[in-house]
Amino acid sequence: MENQSCVKIINEWDIVAARQLGRNVAKELGFGTVDQARITTAISELARNIYLYAGQGQICIEKIYDGGKAGLRIVAVDSGPGISDLRQVMEDGFSTSGGLGAGLPGVKRLMDEFLIDSSPGTGTDIKATKWLR
Amino acid sequence: MNSTILDYIQNNKDSIFNEWLEATKVNADERVTKVVSDQVYIGTSREFIDLIISNIKSSNEEFTSKLSDFSEKIVRLGWPLSFVTKGLQTFGKIVFEDMQEAGIVTQENQMKVIYEFDSWMTPMVNEVVNMYSTTWERTVSLQKIALQELSAPLIPVFEGITVMPLVGTIDTERAKQIMENLLNGVVKHRSEVVLIDITGVPVVDTMVAHHIIQAADAVRLVGAKCMLVGIRPEIAQTIVNLGIDLNQFTTKNTLKKGVEAALELTSRKIVNVEGAE
Numbered sequence: 454m455e456n457q458s459c460v461k462i463i464n465e466w467d468i469v470a471a472r473q474l475g476r477n478v479a480k481e482l483g484f485g486t487v488d489q490a491r492i493t494t495a496i497s498e499l500a501r502n503i504y505l506y507a508g509q510g511q512i513c514i515e516k517i518y519d520g521g522k523a524g525l526r527i528v529a530v531d532s533g534p535g536i537s538d539l540r541q542v543m544e545d546g547f548s549t550s551g552g553l554g555a556g557l558p559g560v561k562r563l564m565d566e567f568l569i570d571s572s573p574g575t576g577t578d579i580k581a582t583k584w585l586r
Numbered sequence: 587m588n589s590t591i592l593d594y595i596q597n598n599k600d601s602i603f604n605e606w607l608e609a610t611k612v613n614a615d616e617r618v619t620k621v622v623s624d625q626v627y628i629g630t631s632r633e634f635i636d637l638i639i640s641n642i643k644s645s646n647e648e649f650t651s652k653l654s655d656f657s658e659k660i661v662r663l664g665w666p667l668s669f670v671t672k673g674l675q676t677f678g679k680i681v682f683e684d685m686q687e688a689g690i691v692t693q694e695n696q697m698k699v700i701y702e703f704d705s706w707m708t709p710m711v712n713e714v715v716n717m718y719s720t721t722w723e724r725t726v727s728l729q730k731i732a733l734q735e736l737s738a739p740l741i742p743v744f745e746g747i748t749v750m751p752l753v754g755t756i757d758t759e760r761a762k763q764i765m766e767n768l769l770n771g772v773v774k775h776r777s778e779v780v781l782i783d784i785t786g787v788p789v790v791d792t793m794v795a796h797h798i799i800q801a802a803d804a805v806r807l808v809g810a811k812c813m814l815v816g817i818r819p820e821i822a823q824t825i826v827n828l829g830i831d832l833n834q835f836t837t838k839n840t841l842k843k844g845v846e847a848a849l850e851l852t853s854r855k856i857v858n859v860e861g862a863e
Binding site for chain 1: 755757758788789790791792793795796799819820821823824827828829830
């Protein structure tokens with residue numbers, strides 16, 4: 454698909470690369486500075502989760518069009534250990550690594566749509582979408 | 587090295603070179619042709635061919651030093667590695683095909699010549715790749731050091747007030763440095779108030795926030811107060827969206843306001859001098 458570009462997350466600096474890509478696409482689509490910051494922060498969270506918990510994975514940025522609406526979708530895929538209790542990770546303040554525990558619930562609030570699919574042993578697949586208003 | 591191949595290359599240096607130039611020009615992508623002019627391109631290519639030929643003639647050490655010079659030059663020019671390795675392959679292919687045409691390579695000695703060729707080309711390709719990656723590694727490590735040097739300076743601005751301006755991405759290593767410099771600096775400068783300025787930080791995610799909160803906590807433990815300044819409107823919104831609690835420290839939108847507040851905290855203020863010209 455030509456509207457999609459991906460960054461592999463292997464080391465910490467790839468997070469910056471993913472963020473940069475997201476910012477560029479967001480700019481191209483015409484998002485304002487606040488939404489650009491939201492999108493890059495969301496990418497940063499998701500990419501860091503991949504780096505911290507799964508070791509490696511991939512972040513894809515897609516331009517999507519639905520009817521008259523345009524939007525940006527972040528797809529974060531890894532084949533790491535997966536998440537056993539999805540309800541728990543979506544709670545504020547829950548963290549297994551001593552962090553703030555605001556990452557995933559934060560991303561959900563930063564974006565308009567948020568889909569998470571994960572089970573232990575098969576990895577995690579997250580899709581988060583922001584629509585252009 | 588087989589002397590027949592050696593003689594052939596030396597005798598037909600110019601024709602091989604021209605043929606090679608034609609062949610590589612087709613392969614050369616925009617990256618190569620855009621950054622350098624034709625003159626530089628031809629000059630460097632000639633040097634490249636001379637280098638390959640000198641590999642045959644001269645001693646090993648001489649070749650290695652020449653090769654390292656050349657690699658550095660190529661890296662500076664910004665030529666991709668694939669272009670150089672492809673150039674070597676093309677060179678080998680041209681020589682081989684020309685020799686075939688000239689009748690030096692025949693059905694009988696074909697395998698032998700190929701073997702000779704291979705044992706000559708392979709170490710050279712290895713050497714080039716090795717040199718190339720070494721040069722790059724050095725560049726990267728130098729840049730890393732340069733980056734570390736401008737990582738997290740602590741600047742005393744007034745008696746008891748210090749500022750730490752943060753610019754750029756904060757990763758784990760840098761976060762560690764921030765914490766260290768902050769604590770050492772607070773003790774060294776006997777600071778009462780430390781201002782952390784995040785105007786230059788492009789993205790504040792939970793990890794960055796977490797590091798800043800930890801640093802502020804540590805600063806509090808050594809008896810100083812921490813203030814977060816330079817919060818841009820879009821960063822403020824993402825912090826609220828993320829649900830990060832920054833209630834425990836004072837925040838200001840600019841460094842200027844932060845300095846004013848810090849002076850107030852230490853019972854001082856900036857006044858205009860009356861009667862001054």
